[in-house]
Amino acid sequence: MFLKFKNEVYSVLSIAMEKSGFKTADLVLSESPHADIASSVAFRLAPEYRQSPKNICEKIYRNITIQPDSYIDRVEMAGPYINFFASRAYLNETLLRVLLEREDFGNLDNKGKVILEHTSANPDGPLHIGHIRNSVIGDTLARILKRAGFDVETQYYINDMGRQIAVVVWGLANFKFDTTKKTDHAIAEVYINANKTLVDEKEHSPEVDGIMKQYETGNSETIKKFKDAIDTAMQGIKESLGRMNISHDKFIWESMFVRSGEVSRMIGRVKETGRAGMKDGALMVDLKNQGIQKPLVIQRSDGTSLYTTRDLAYHEWKASQCDRMIDILGADHKLISSQLKAVLRILGLKEPEIVIFEFVSLPEGSMSTRRGVFISADELLDQVEKAAYDEVNKKRPETSENFKKKVAAFVGIGAVRYDIIRVSPEKATTFDWKEALDFEKQGAPFIQYSHARACSILKNAKDEGFVFDKFDPSLLVEEQEVILIKKLASFDNVIDNSARELKPNLMAIYARELADAFNQFYRYVPVLSVEPEYRAARLALVDCSRIVLANALDTLGITAPESM
């Protein structure tokens, strides 16, 4: 709805500008504490037209005309600013649209297929708290883009050709696999032990090299060993992702591109560009004219491919089946991803859009699966759920054990997802147990609680036999009601902005603000105890709030509970 309002402001202002004889590409519209939408376009025009901003503003203002039934109620001039205010029609239509469109309210109609790759952690152990920043950003963006209208496919790229998996395979042949542990944790244990031994006893290193070579040349027995090891790890990884409401549409194995011959074809194409040269027997691409000083090695002197080469083939393959590619990558991939894009550009291929997130570190330093220094996602979720359980137990002691467990699970997962998504990806963070287990701050439980409150009112209304299939939205004139309706209306704007800029944290902020607006309404405006016509209108507003809160939570991958 907000987008419709904004469009109308845009066209009304454009016409007024034209009538007054001004031209500019940018109308400088923004949300403002002084208006629903404000324009500071007069400042932009001042130097070009050699008039004071205020003067220009007056001329434009005089030419503004608003149609009856417009979403714009009135326009005011405040010095050099032009302030637009939303009308009753806008508020009323918002409510009707929410009730009509329900879970689709706020969705946009963008077109196109998007392949979004996220998580893609090496299958050598469980996901840790750094990996899940990737997963949560990726999954939330996928949900946002779907609401924005795109046809989104999520992919997990499995790096099965790296040395680390060969180490796991070697380790499985030499160490005990603990079948009592969750499978990905058991793989990590083997991997950590194997690494330790390989450092202490260098003589085993050639054995790992041999395993890698066998895998690359396609030895069927070795392939089976790799597949078993990876499947074992992935089983646990998928379980952890599933626990956080995250799933992938496809799992793509890196080796696929070697075996299909696409990697060697890719090397051939790179050679043909004339940008590549042999140095010490290795094939290198010069990227200086792409702004990257470091040349990129495409093929080793022994003729084998590297990670980036295979990634090039993967991206070419992806590009052939979608309109946009989006990769979620950790900050350690900054250089490598810009090299990847540069080569794709040279080859005239489509480039991915890359969302980089900064590292999550522990107070004692960075994490490492290889060294066994990490906090797993499972451990975090277990601890958070335990803390959430204590909280429910304290707040709702009368409820059943089953209820408490259920609430603890969705509150815990919600808290973890919200905590990750609320801070923008480019911020490096240090993990802190105390903070992770703190439910007092305004996070996911706050938003979930608002939703539960809305459900509770609706349930009470139903029990009393109160209906609101007919209501007059114009009765909703309290300040808290108007603020709340405007907040509901702006859901589409948040989808649009977060999808356009690939910023999932905007949705987190919105959900919190919406919950905030609802809680204020809840506190100051009685619903059930008022005259029937007001009760009906307010019940409709509560239902709308419930719907949009649920939509926002769904976009964040967080459960919207009826009770907690």
Place this chain on the structure above:
RNA sequence: GGGCUCGUGGCUUAGCCUGGAUAUAGCGCCGGGCUUCUAACCCGGAUGUCGAGGGUUCGAAUCCCUCCGGGCCCGCCA
């Protein structure tokens, strides 16, 4: 050493790309509110040289330069 990035009240953080009207919110702190639809809530208060300095501009948290501090990267690893 070079490249990229972050630096906003005690702590966490929005805004920065696309410069504009008193810099966003939470935690914590101080004070108030449950005979009223779930108090995992609401209201009020204190707290800021937007890392430092310079520049561009009518106007800078936002753009440019220098410096300081943290992170990441700089392998024929992934």
